[in-house]
Amino acid sequence: MTDTSANIEDIRNDALSEINNIGAGNAATAMSAFLGQPIRQSIPKVFRVPLSDMANALGGAEKVVVAGLIEMSSDVSGFLVVIQDISQADRIVEIVTGAAPANTDKLSISRYSDFEVSLLSETVNIICGSYITAISTFTGLKIGASIPYLCVDMIGSVVSATAAEIGKTGDFALIFESELYNADERVSGKLILIPDQESCNSIMASIGVI
């Protein structure tokens, strides 16, 4: 790698870290309002992982998680995926409704009632919306968002559908790790940003990297 490309890589990482900082900050504020209690964020980390390591980087291919997905459109196209542990999603349900989820013996979407599904979808909306605002503010690009889609299954299988999208363009995914905590526990997990190559270029161009 030449000096120039190393610099570009540095600037790129700084820009991504900054987007992550702003996004996680927005998410913490919005989740505080939603859950009615103070939420703080851990120091956010951002890393790029090869496609084949993505499931491992997120806790192992067979681990069952609650995954939320939002499709981005307009100037940036691609996906945002929020990965939460079952225990974290259960906890969010408990904080909001005051009771455990409908069917704690199930490890599929039927674990949650319709109301609980929409409540968890709303957290996906909040977290993704926070990041979309961050990317949009930072880059000046216009980003549209779909409604959230929720799925409970093995991590490998939930990321593979979106991995297919990255597979078309590059061989890496961006993982923003920004954990949100209330007084004593973690309430939210990892976010995977999967822009297509063209969108990556637009983001980088708008922050002056290319």
Next chain:
Amino acid sequence: MMKTCHSVDIAMMKIARPPDQLCSLGLGSCVGVAIYDPIAKIGGLIHILLPSIKELGPGHSRTKFADSGIADLVDEMIKAGSSKSRLKAKMAGGATMFALSSNSPIASIGKRNVESCRETLASLGIELVAQDTGGNSGRTIYFDVETGNLRIKTVEKPEKII
């Protein structure tokens, strides 16, 4: 003798002989295609991500795609001592994980992967003897090279062998 299970991750392919097994954990829209030669006792597994290399052109890893990947796996198996005429295939995966609107590219990726695997196997003259594809659940598969059995696990449904 201990059975070693070799994990075949996204866009990878591997070949094994008994008593070793091959497995792919957490297949969603991806498809695991298992090919075996019951006489030479050679088995191969590939973890397909996308339908066709033709949509993207060169510069991509061939084992990511159904068309180029399955062809390469068959070549490797012949090099390893299999006879093409004896090869049989089984496949699993190709689920739809998120109920997205139908115009989204990832809504139909599982289905398109399965379709391309089926076409590629047919064009290579390899018989597809069993499959467990589609649906809305992720799958973990274990391929027993000795017997040609493909054991399929999902989170909530009972295990099955095809």
